[in-house]
Amino acid sequence: xxxxxxxxxxxxxxxxxxxxxxxxxxxxxxxxxxxxxxxxxxxxxxxxxxxxxxxxxxxxxxxxxxxxxxxxxxxxxxxxxxxxxxxxxxxxxxxxxxxxxxxxxxxxxxxxxxxxxxxxxxxxxxxxxxxxxxxxxxxxxxxxxxxxxxxxxxxxxxxxxxxxxxxxxxxxxxxxxxxxxxxxxxxxxxxxxxxxxxxxxxxxxxxxxxxxxxxxxxxxxxxxxxxxxxxxxxxxxxxxxxxxxxxxxxxxxxxxxxxxxxxxxxxxxxxxxxxxxxxxxxxxxxxxxxxxxxxxxxxxxxxxxxxxxxxxxxxx
Amino acid sequence: xxxxxxxxxxxxxxxxxxxxxxxxxxxxxxxxxxxxxxxxxxxxxxxxxxxxxxxxxxxxxxxxxxxxxxxxxxxxxxxxxxxxxxxxxxxxxxxxxxxxxxxxxxxxxxxxxxxxxxxxxxxxxxxxxxxxxxxxxxxxxxxxxxxxxxxxxxxxxxxxxxxxxxxxxxxxxxxxxxxxxxxxxxxxxxxxxxxxxxxxxxxxxxxxxxxxxxxxxxxxxxxxxxxxxxxxxxxxxxxxxxxxxxxxxxxxxxxxxxxxxxxxxxxxxxxxxxxxxxxxxxxxxxxxxxxxxxxxxxxxxxxxxxxxxxxxxxxxxxxxxxxxxxxxxxxxxxxxxxxxxxxxxxxxxxxxxxxxxxxxxxxxxxxxxxxxxxxxxxxxxxxxxxxxxxxxxxxxxxxxxxxxxxxxxxxxxxxxxxxxxxxxxxxxxxxxxxxxxxxxxxxxxxxxxxxxxxxxxxxxxxxxx
Numbered sequence: 001x002x003x004x005x006x007x008x009x010x011x012x013x014x015x016x017x018x019x020x021x022x023x024x025x026x027x028x029x030x031x032x033x034x035x036x037x038x039x040x041x042x043x044x045x046x047x048x049x050x051x052x053x054x055x056x057x058x059x060x061x062x063x064x065x066x067x068x069x070x071x072x073x074x075x076x077x078x079x080x081x082x083x084x085x086x087x088x089x090x091x092x093x094x095x096x097x098x099x100x101x102x103x104x105x106x107x108x109x110x111x112x113x114x115x116x117x118x119x120x121x122x123x124x125x126x127x128x129x130x131x132x133x134x135x136x137x138x139x140x141x142x143x144x145x146x147x148x149x150x151x152x153x154x155x156x157x158x159x160x161x162x163x164x165x166x167x168x169x170x171x172x173x174x175x176x177x178x179x180x181x182x183x184x185x186x187x188x189x190x191x192x193x194x195x196x197x198x199x200x201x202x203x204x205x206x207x208x209x210x211x212x213x214x215x216x217x218x219x220x221x222x223x224x225x226x227x228x229x230x231x232x233x234x235x236x237x238x239x240x241x242x243x244x245x246x247x248x249x250x251x252x253x254x255x256x257x258x259x260x261x262x263x264x265x266x267x268x269x270x271x272x273x274x275x276x277x278x279x280x281x282x283x284x285x286x287x288x289x290x291x292x293x294x295x296x297x298x299x300x301x302x303x304x305x306x307x308x309x310x311x312x313x314x315x316x
Numbered sequence: 317x318x319x320x321x322x323x324x325x326x327x328x329x330x331x332x333x334x335x336x337x338x339x340x341x342x343x344x345x346x347x348x349x350x351x352x353x354x355x356x357x358x359x360x361x362x363x364x365x366x367x368x369x370x371x372x373x374x375x376x377x378x379x380x381x382x383x384x385x386x387x388x389x390x391x392x393x394x395x396x397x398x399x400x401x402x403x404x405x406x407x408x409x410x411x412x413x414x415x416x417x418x419x420x421x422x423x424x425x426x427x428x429x430x431x432x433x434x435x436x437x438x439x440x441x442x443x444x445x446x447x448x449x450x451x452x453x454x455x456x457x458x459x460x461x462x463x464x465x466x467x468x469x470x471x472x473x474x475x476x477x478x479x480x481x482x483x484x485x486x487x488x489x490x491x492x493x494x495x496x497x498x499x500x501x502x503x504x505x506x507x508x509x510x511x512x513x514x515x516x517x518x519x520x521x522x523x524x525x526x527x528x529x530x531x532x533x534x535x536x537x538x539x540x541x542x543x544x545x546x547x548x549x550x551x552x553x554x555x556x557x558x559x560x561x562x563x564x565x566x567x568x569x570x571x572x573x574x575x576x577x578x579x580x581x582x583x584x585x586x587x588x589x590x591x592x593x594x595x596x597x598x599x600x601x602x603x604x605x606x607x608x609x610x611x612x613x614x615x616x617x618x619x620x621x622x623x624x625x626x627x628x629x630x631x632x633x634x635x636x637x638x639x640x641x642x643x644x645x646x647x648x649x650x651x652x653x654x655x656x657x658x659x660x661x662x663x664x665x666x667x668x669x670x671x672x673x674x675x676x677x678x679x680x681x682x683x684x685x686x687x688x689x690x691x692x693x694x695x696x697x698x699x700x701x702x703x704x705x706x707x708x709x710x711x712x713x714x715x716x717x718x719x720x721x722x723x724x725x726x727x728x729x730x731x732x733x734x735x736x737x738x739x740x741x742x743x744x745x746x747x748x749x750x751x752x753x754x755x756x757x758x759x760x761x762x763x764x765x766x767x768x769x770x771x772x773x774x775x776x777x778x779x780x781x
Binding site for chain 1 (some may be wrong): 369370373684685686689690691692693695743745746747749750751752
C-alpha cells in the first residue's frame with residue numbers, strides 16, 4: 001500500500017474533465033487500500049508535494065500544463081515517480097504538429113498537413129501561401145489548434161472563404177495551428193496499455209455520431225455520439241489499426257498508457273492517425289476505461305497496473 | 317479531431333479536496349440514462365459551460381457574472397436585522413409559511429411596484445424563490461412539449477435552460493436600440509398563424525434588457541400590450557432592473573399599461589436588496605395565478621420564511637430606497653467606466669450598446685470572430701465574459717458577448733476591458749493579415765466623457781446560424 005497523490009483539476013480548459021477523471025482514480029485507489037492525497041494542480045503544487053510526501057503521483061490532468069510535460073518535469077525534479085508518459089512524450093503528443101512529424105518520419109500514416117505559428121502569418125506573410133495549401137489539401141480543410149486536447153477550436157472549412165475565420169478561431173487556443181486534409185471515414189480510438197510483456201493495444205472503440213457529422217455539437221451533447229467497443233471491424237482491419245496504434249505509441253515514446261485516435265479512410269479502408277493523447281480521459285464514460293473493461297481489465301486493475309509501472313520506471 | 321467522449325454536466329465541478337465519489341461504471345451510467353425523462357435531452361451541457369467554470373478562479377477578472385454588489389449592504393445592518401428577526405419572530409421565521417407568501421411581505425412588494433407606477437393588489441401576488449422560479453412556474457403552467465414561446469434575441473441566458481427543460485419551441489425576435497422589433501414580432505405571429513401555431517406567451521425583459529442592455533420604447537410597449545390583448549396571448553414581463561435607472565425618465569412597465577389583463581409580471585428582491593435571499597414574486601391574472609400557486613406547491617411548498625421575515629424587517633426599519641440610491645450611484649459610475657474603457661480599447665469594427673440602466677452591455681464583434689473561442693483566449697489573459705451564443709437557442713450570437721459592469725470594481729473593469737480589447741484587436745489584425753484587408757483605423761483618443769454618440773448604439777444585427 002502506498003501513499004498516492006492524485007493530481008487533478010489544474011488551470012487548463014479541460015479542468016472539469018480532469019476533476020472527474022481524478023475523482024474516479026481516487027475512488028479506485030482508496031478501494032485498493034492506498035492512502036490518497038488529492039492535489040488540485042495550482043501554483044502551490046511543489047509545496048503540496050513537499051508537504052504531503054507521496055511515494056507516487058497519479059497524473060489525472062488533461063490539457064495544458066498537465067498533459068504537455070510541464071507537470072511531469074516538476075515531478076522529475078522533486079523525485080516523485082508518476083504515472084504515464086514522461087515529459088518528452090507528453091510534449092510530442094500534446095503538440096499535434098510535432099506528433100504528426102514524428103509519425104510521418106516513422107512512416108506511419110497521418111493526414112497531410114501544414115502548420116503555422118501566429119508570427120508566420122504576421123511577420124512572414126504566410127497568408128500568401130494559403131491558396132497553394134488549399135490546392136494541396138483540397139476542401140474541406142480541417143483547421144485546429146496545435147495544442148488543444150479537446151474538440152475546442154476545431155473547424156471544418158468547406159471553402160476558401162471560411163479558412164481565415166477558422167484560423168483565427170484556432171489561434172484562440174494556441175499560438176500554432178494545423179491545416180489538415182480532411183479524411184472522411186469511421187472514427188476509431190485505440191488505447192494502449194503497458195504490461196509485463198510490453199505495451200498492448202486494447203480493443204478498438206468506434207465513435208458513431210447519431211445523425212449528421214461528428215462535429216462540435218456531437219462531441220458536447222450527451223447522447224449525440226454512440227460508442228461501440230469492440231468496434232465492428234474485420235479481423236484484418238482491427239489488427240492493422242492496432243498495429244499502427246502500437247507503433248505510434250512506441251515512436252512517440254509513450255509509457256504506461258495512452259490513446260491513439262485514428263480515422264478509417266472511407267476511400268481506401270486504411271487507418272490513419274489523427275493524434276495521440278498522453279493522458280486520455282478516465283471518467284466513467286471515457287474511452288480508455290471502456291476499452292480496458294472490454295479486455296477484461298477492471299478500472300481498479302488498470303489503476304493498479306499503471307501505478308506499478310510508475311514505481312517500476314527507472315528514473316530518467 | 318479528438319474524440320471527446322466526456323459528457324459535461326452537473327457534478328463535474330468542485331475542488332479536488334471535495335471531489336465527488338463516483339461509484340459508477342460505464343454500464344451503470346447507461347442504466348441511469350435509460351431512466352431519464354425525454355425532456356432531459358433538451359437539458360444541454362456544453363463546452364461553454366466548462367469554460368465558464370474556469371471563470372470562477374480568483375485571479376480571473378470576471379465580467380461574465382450578473383452579480384449585484386452585495387458589499388453595499390452594511391454587515392452590521394444585516395446583523396441587526398437578523399437579530400431582530402430572531403428575537404421577535406423566531407418560531408414563525410423557522411416555520412413553514414403560506415405558499416403564496418406572507419401578507420406583510422406582499423405589502424412590501426406593493427410598495428416596490430408602486431415605485432414604478434404599478435397598482436397591484438396583494439391578492440394578485442405570489443411570492444417565489446427568486447424571479448427565476450417565476451419563469452419555471454410559467455413554463456410549468458403553460459408549456460406542453462413543442463409549444464411556442466416568443467422571446468427576444470438575444471434573451472436572458474438563464475431562461476434558456478428553463479425553456480429547454482419544458483421542450484418549448486423558442487422563437488427569438490431581433491431587437492434594436494429600442495428593444496424588441498414589434499413589426500418583426502407581428503410578422504412572426506402571422507407566420508405562426510399560417511402554420512396553425514399560437515405562442516403560449518411572449519417573454520421579454522423590456523427595461524435594461526439582459527443581456528442586450530436596451531430598453532423597449534413607449535410606443536412599442538403600447539403596441540406589444542395591444543397585440544397581446546388582440547391575440548389573447550400572455551406576456552411574461554421580467555423586470556429585475558427597472559429601478560436601476562442611471563439616467564432619463566422611467567417608462568411605464570407593461571403591467572401598468574395593460575392593467576394585469578394579459579401581462580404576467582416578474583419582480584425580484586435580488587437586484588434591489590440581495591440575490592442571496594432568493595425572493596422574487598409574480599403578479600398575474602387570477603386564473604393564471606392559481607395554477608402558478610399549485611405549481612409552486614409541488615416545487616417547494618413555500619419560499620424561505622426566514623428570508624421573508626428579513627425583508628419585512630428591512631422594509632419596516634429602513635428606507636429601502638436608500639440602498640437602491642447608493643446602488644444606482646455605484647453602478648452608474650461603473651457603467652461609465654466600462655463605456656469609457658470600451659471606447660478606448662475595442663477596435664472600430666466592434667459595436668456595443670449604451671444602457672441607461674441595469675447591469676449589462678452587449679458588444680458585437682465582426683462576424684469572423686467567434687466569441688466562444690475568444691473566451692478561451694481571454695481566459696489566458698485572466699478575463700472572462702459571456703459568449704453571445706448563451707443568449708440564443710438557435711446558434712446565433714456567435715460574434716457577440718455580454719459584459720457585466722455591476723460585479724467588479726472600476727479598476728478591474730478598466731483592466732478587464734483592456735485585456736479583452738487586446739485579444740479582440742489581435743484577432744482583427746490577424747484576420748486582416750489572412751485576408752489581405754486593412755483593419756479599420758483605431759478610435760480617436762477618448763476624452764473623459766462616455767461614448768455618448770448615438771451612432772454607436774447598435775441595431776442588434778441578425779446573424780446567420
